[in-house]
Amino acid sequence: MLSAFVYCPRLFFLQWVDALWAANADLAEGRRVHTRVDAGGGAAPLPDEGMLRAARSVSLASGNLGITATLDLVEADTGSAVPGAVIAVETKKGHPTGEGTAWDADAVQVCAQILLLREHGYPCDRGEIFYAATRQRVNVEPGPDLVEQTLTALADARAAAARLRPPPPLEASGKCPRCSLVGICLPDETNLLTRRADRSPRRLMAPDPDSRPMYVTEPGASVGLDHGRLKVSKRRERLCEVRLLDVSHLCLYGNVQVSAQALRTLFDRDIDVFHFSGGGWLLGLSTGLPNKNVQLRIRQTTTAARGDLTAPTSMIAGKIRNSRTLLRRNGGAPVAETVAQLAALAASAEQASDAAQLLGFEGTAARLYFQHLPLLLPHADELPGPAFTGLRNRRPPTDAVNCLLSFCYGLLAKEAMAVGFDPYIGLLHRPRFGRPALALDLAEEFRPLLADSCTIGLINNREIRPSDFIVRAGAVALTPDGRKSVIGAWERRLSTEIRHPRFGYTVSYRRAIELQTRILAAHLIGETDHYHPLVTR
Structure with a gap:
């Protein structure tokens, strides 16, 4: 992790402190070239126990330096006049600098290994880095400047790890595009939101995964x-x-x-x-063991406990604006007055002084929105059961439209449970036994964009049929075939790409949800002053 700190302090913090990890092709290639050294092998006797010839995957630790390391290869330095001298050999998948020297992060890593070997009594005056891409060894000599750089990096890394928030991202760096954590770090997006940069972000987020x-x-x-x-x-x-x-x-x-x-x-x-x-x-x-990002969960809990409305007001305003957009695009002239009312309610929600007032604005907006939703569903009367009147009902839903909405809202809540949050501690929704309150918070702005839009498309495109529902004892449910139809439409909606209104690049809704959860995390740990919801035009 010392080399990661020299390469990028923020990368070090995300991996070492927050225990965040993501794989990419570079990491897979790095594991491949390390296959032999990671397997171990060879004896590594102490200097007074015999001669060390070659040993792979040698683990050493130092209380004085405060570091532990697993050395890829320690072998006898046959060119040294010092009896028992050894060299540390580190394997890297890439190539050296254009001048044929080691990169700074690699040199610091090998220097730390040399200091560890010396502390354990091994004579060691140099190290080597084997760059697999060019299949060459590059010599590293621990001169005074490199030793000072290494010790300074150790001290700075400890100081960074003790802080409550990660170091700021690099600015317009060429290191970012191939970094495995670029979709978590969000360097350009964070710099834009914190006003450290005024240029539009590069499209650095990884494409949708194959899984x-x-x-x-x-x-x-x-x-x-x-x-x-x-x-x-x-x-x-x-x-x-x-x-x-x-x-x-x-x-x-x-x-x-x-x-x-x-x-x-x-x-x-x-x-x-x-x-x-x-x-x-x-x-x-x-799920497996909980996410190790303890600081984020602490901030989430304290923010919820003090009733901070900075993020919830933005979430609800975003939800109302997205509801307004859906009505404006599909409802035409009959909803013009409601569209204007929703715009005013969104502005009022941003200025709400307490949770009760905010929930009042949300409730009024939801009532206006659902009253006019039947206008967007001209084929809903073809579905079995009572007609949809614009009123929400659930557990169980009593009409086919509410049945579809509830099913899609469940899918949306599932998508929003991510990024190391405690899903049960909400910032707006009150904690209740078994209710993922924060997931419901995160889902708010996406309800019109995903769940409601998916429901409208299913009905108006006749992708859902009357035979896909069961009406029994006043309740309406989906058949297995009906569930498959809804899930298929939902996955297609998640794969739909949009131009992000704030960052300007193209992103799928699936990635947009992840992006918003990262933005909320950045707000909670204090990197950004505000939470910025996803609002389409």
């Missing part, structure tokens, strides 16, 4: 593990199987079982399991 959610909606099905694949079976009949590599998270609807072996493997791979009722209500989450 996708896996949904199991068949009643009585079970999910197991079979040679790196998740298999779904029912009464010993295999229904389908999916490679673990292709699964981002697992969603189980109704009476679906999952084996203990599958759960352990999913936890090892940081794949969450979401449990829904048959009607699509989010009931729970099975």
Whole structure:
């Protein structure tokens, strides 16, 4: 991690302090070139116990320096006149500088290894870095300047780790595009929001991952593990199987079982399991060990405890503005007055002085919005059950439109549970047993953009059929085929790309949700003064 600090102090903080990690092609290649040295091998006797010839993956620690390290390779320095002299050899996947020298971060890392070897009694006057891309070794000599640079970097890294917020991002740096944490760090976006830069952000966020959610909606099905694949079976009949590599998270609807072996493997791979009722209500989450970003959860808890409304007012204003946009685009002249009222309510929400006032503005806006939502659903009368009158009802929904809305809201809450937050401590929604209050907070601005739009498209495009619903005892529910239709439309909506209104680059809604959660995290830890919601035009 010392080399990471020299390379980028913010990268060091995110990895070492916040324990955030993400893979990319460069990391995969780095693991590949380290395969041999990571396997270990060779004896590493102490200087008074015998001659060290070559040893791989040697672990050393120093209380004086306050560091531990695993050295890729320690081998005898056959060119030294000092008996028992050794050299530290570090393997890197890349190439040296244009002058054929080691990069600063690499040189500091090897210098720290040399200091460790010396403290353990090994004579060591130099190290080497093997750059796999050019297959050459570059010599590193620990002169006074390099030693001072290394010790200074150690002290600065400790000071950075003791702070409550990460160092600021690099500005317009060429290091950022290939960094594995660029989608978490958000260097250009953070600099723009903190006014450290006035240029439009580069499109640095990684594209959508190849993995996708896996949904199991068949009643009585079970999910197991079979040679790196998740298999779904029912009464010993295999229904389908999916490679673990292709699964981002697992969603189980109704009476679906999952084996203990599958759960352990999913936890090892940081794949969450979401449990829904048959009607699509989010009931729970099975996950591995909690995120190690303790400082973020502390800030979240203290912000909620003191009732800070900085973020909630922005979230609700964003939700109202997005509701207004949906009505304006699809409702025409009959909703013109309501569109103007929603604009005024959004402005009022931003100035709310307490939670009760904010919730009052939200409630008024929601009532106006849902009153006119039937105008956007000319084919809703083709669906079974009572007509949708513009009133929300749930648990159970009593009409087909509310049934679809509730199902989509459950999917949206699932998407918003991320980035190391405690999902049950909300900034606006009051904590309640079993309710993911913060996920509901984060979902607010996306309700019109995703859940409501998905419902409108399903009905108006006749993607959902009357036979996809069950009407029983005054309640309306989706059939298994109906759930599949909604999930398919939902995934297509998440993959829809938009131009981000603040940052100017193209991003899918799936990435936009992640981006907003990162922006909220930056606000809670004090990097930005305000939370900026996603508002479309």
